[in-house]
Amino acid sequence: xxQVEQSPPDLILQEGxxxxxxxxxxxxxxxxxxxxxNPWGQLINLFYIPSGTKQNGRLSATTVATERYSLLYxxxxxxTDSGVYFCAVKSDSNYQLxxxxxxxxxxKP
Amino acid sequence: xxxxxxxxxxxxxxxxxxxxxxxxxxxxxxxxxxxxxxxGQGLQFLFEYFSETQRNKGNFPGRFSGRQxxxxxxxxxxxxxxxxxxxxxxxxxxxxxxxxxxxTFGSGTRLTVV
Numbered sequence: 102x103x104q105v106e107q108s109p110p111d112l113i114l115q116e117g118x119x120x121x122x123x124x125x126x127x128x129x130x131x132x133x134x135x136x137x138x139n140p141w142g143q144l145i146n147l148f149y150i151p152s153g154t155k156q157n158g159r160l161s162a163t164t165v166a167t168e169r170y171s172l173l174y175x176x177x178x179x180x181t182d183s184g185v186y187f188c189a190v191k192s193d194s195n196y197q198l199x200x201x202x203x204x205x206x207x208x209k210p
Numbered sequence: 211x212x213x214x215x216x217x218x219x220x221x222x223x224x225x226x227x228x229x230x231x232x233x234x235x236x237x238x239x240x241x242x243x244x245x246x247x248x249x250g251q252g253l254q255f256l257f258e259y260f261s262e263t264q265r266n267k268g269n270f271p272g273r274f275s276g277r278q279x280x281x282x283x284x285x286x287x288x289x290x291x292x293x294x295x296x297x298x299x300x301x302x303x304x305x306x307x308x309x310x311x312x313x314t315f316g317s318g319t320r321l322t323v324v
Binding site for chain 1: 252268
């Protein structure tokens with residue numbers, strides 16, 4: 102089945118810094134989403150991005166489907182950006198989302 | 211538009227008991243999926259329902275079951291609870307009608323088995 106790898110596993114930054122999170126996947130996908138899990142466990146959908154580039158405020162994401170990776174950019178980080186960021190993908194051959202292990206982001210004031 | 215609603219938010223049960231969790235999807239969404247999240251195993255797929263039919267099931271024992279009602283609300287049941295069933299159970303809904311739509315998750319039910 103599809104393998105999903107996220108890097109880095111942990112990231113500690115000062116408020117105001119920029120960051121790039123990476124998601125590599127091993128096969129073609131028809132669904133790729135980035136989620137932010139807050140300290141209460143809620144998974145917040147950031148982007149649905151099986152290909153192309155999207156931006157939403159300080160966040161943007163790019164997926165290069167032919168090279169099987171996606172990047173999540175966070176600019177001017179705020180303490181509220183802290184949490185775990187997950188990449189999840191789905192292919193035509195299965196019904197389930199396959200998850201990366203996540204990147205734990207800590208933004209220090 | 212209301213989001214995905216999961217109840218209850220927290221639950222404490224004793225080993226051997228059974229538990230039922232509820233998920234109400236976004237209005238118009240007919241697909242509901244369930245995931246289990248634990249610190250050791252991460253997020254694992256339990257099952258997906260669409261139009262009251264289970265479409266796929268993850269690698270979990272038969273103690274884990276679910277169903278979907280005609281209004282798309284879904285329940286999952288865990289019988290004969292074990293300590294290892296302690297986890298965050300997340301439900302997601304999505305609209306299956308074409309490209310451009312992903313999964314929206316509820317706030318989860320945190321189950322503790324003692």
